[in-house]
Amino acid sequence: MWSTRQRIAHWLIHAGVGVGVLAGGFFIFNHIKEAADKSVAGIAVWSVASLAFLFCATIGFWYAFLGVNQHWESTRMLRPITTEARQVMLALCRISQANRTAGRSIPLMNCVAVIGLIGAFLLKDARWLGIVVMIVDLRWWLWVRTTTPPFVLFLSTSEAMSVERHHRLKLSISPLRAVSLLDVGINTDADTAGSLNLDCLRTEEDEDWWKVIVLLIELAPIVVINADAESPGVIREATHLVAEDITFKTIFLSNRDAPLLRQVSDAIAAEAGHCIASNYRLDQILALALNRGLKPSRERPISSFL
Amino acid sequence: MSGHKFDLSNLSEGISNMPRRLTRREWMVDHFFYYLQLVSKLGFIAGGIVGYAVWGWIGCVALAIGCLLLGMLIRRSVGLRGPDPFHGWYRRMRERAEGSQAGLLEWMVERLRGNTFTRAKCRAITAAYDTAMAELRLATSREQQQAILKRLDSETKRVSYSD
Numbered sequence: 222m223w224s225t226r227q228r229i230a231h232w233l234i235h236a237g238v239g240v241g242v243l244a245g246g247f248f249i250f251n252h253i254k255e256a257a258d259k260s261v262a263g264i265a266v267w268s269v270a271s272l273a274f275l276f277c278a279t280i281g282f283w284y285a286f287l288g289v290n291q292h293w294e295s296t297r298m299l300r301p302i303t304t305e306a307r308q309v310m311l312a313l314c315r316i317s318q319a320n321r322t323a324g325r326s327i328p329l330m331n332c333v334a335v336i337g338l339i340g341a342f343l344l345k346d347a348r349w350l351g352i353v354v355m356i357v358d359l360r361w362w363l364w365v366r367t368t369t370p371p372f373v374l375f376l377s378t379s380e381a382m383s384v385e386r387h388h389r390l391k392l393s394i395s396p397l398r399a400v401s402l403l404d405v406g407i408n409t410d411a412d413t414a415g416s417l418n419l420d421c422l423r424t425e426e427d428e429d430w431w432k433v434i435v436l437l438i439e440l441a442p443i444v445v446i447n448a449d450a451e452s453p454g455v456i457r458e459a460t461h462l463v464a465e466d467i468t469f470k471t472i473f474l475s476n477r478d479a480p481l482l483r484q485v486s487d488a489i490a491a492e493a494g495h496c497i498a499s500n501y502r503l504d505q506i507l508a509l510a511l512n513r514g515l516k517p518s519r520e521r522p523i524s525s526f527l
Numbered sequence: 528m529s530g531h532k533f534d535l536s537n538l539s540e541g542i543s544n545m546p547r548r549l550t551r552r553e554w555m556v557d558h559f560f561y562y563l564q565l566v567s568k569l570g571f572i573a574g575g576i577v578g579y580a581v582w583g584w585i586g587c588v589a590l591a592i593g594c595l596l597l598g599m600l601i602r603r604s605v606g607l608r609g610p611d612p613f614h615g616w617y618r619r620m621r622e623r624a625e626g627s628q629a630g631l632l633e634w635m636v637e638r639l640r641g642n643t644f645t646r647a648k649c650r651a652i653t654a655a656y657d658t659a660m661a662e663l664r665l666a667t668s669r670e671q672q673q674a675i676l677k678r679l680d681s682e683t684k685r686v687s688y689s690d
Contacts, residue, residue, distance in 0.1 A: 305532075305533060306533075308533075308535075309533045309535065312535045312538060315540075315541050316538055316539060316540065316541030317541065320541060325561075328558070328561055328562055328565055329565060332562070332565045332566065332569050333569070335573070336569065336572050336573050336576070339573050339576050339577065340576050343576055343577060343580035344576065344579065344580055424539075424541070425539075425541045425542060425543040426539040426541065426542075426543055426545075428539060429538055429539050429541070432537060432538055433538075436533055439533070
């Protein structure tokens, strides 16, 4: 599903980190003899400090690359990303379960950065700045990761299969964002739940749920709704999409005959213009949109992509 | 994605079961409280660095241990008990209900927040906790357990934020 541009970015990230690690290792190897004192303990301390610097700097650059990659790709697909859209995403992150990861990690990062600065200034050793570099890069990545509007909004009931589907969507359009309001804590393995931490904007307060749905539908260029689900929540979401005439950017994901549409109205279900897609067809549509940089519009609805 | 005006004013603060919105002051003190917890855990590293810079290796070890002990004191003073923050907090409420005085930092945080845990409040919170724990032992499904914990959370917050 990745575009050529994405593949190149992916390989550049790996190559950049690899070259950085090799160069750092070579530098340490070359300078190990010039350690402050020639005792075994002195050389050991110098080596550990240098390796720690290399480790922190590598992690930092890795995340900086990830942030830049997501920023560029999202800007290419969603342009323009307004400041207001970023503010909305930040607000949604704050009121959702994503804040358990994002919100709590920021004070921790600040404290670790202060430790790095204390080390650099008091010990007069620039290697401590590796920690600061890592934290600055992590903060940048986290900012991009949490404030970038989604490319795909996935609406479904909170079942293990839906969480798995969201996870596959996220991987297939990475580094663009696919967000949902699913409860990832339900029957999901820890790895999948962990990787969706920042993309499941499930609200802490039930009363926020609908407001967040409406905002995300407005922001996301593509809405994927599980049309095999028939829960009251999903029916309300589908009714909103139809009533507000947002079906031009909606993919009704169904491996049957989209029973959700019949729940909305028989007349709506009988209309031919809706984009009803199986998992396979959904992947094809998204691949096409990514490769050609397409966004659905009223003039060019998503049903016309294939 | 341009030209829209998004209304965020009607969103909640993202804290579940809150009887009212946090004031700016409460929000800031909560952040300060979180930083206190972090400093109590990570302060020994900074202490070790400062100790090494001033007195060498001996200073490093001495100050790191000193800051570790200070961290433990801070955690005790701020009212944190045990490794589990959830049960630890209710443990502290039980201590306060039984007449224990607020720790220095605990008192300071409550003063700054403008919201004191009186003995009556602590008793009500402890009673709600005991009821919830008894119900939890009898609960058989995950949904039941979640409902009990949600009730406990609501009741705790209702009592905590009452005058």
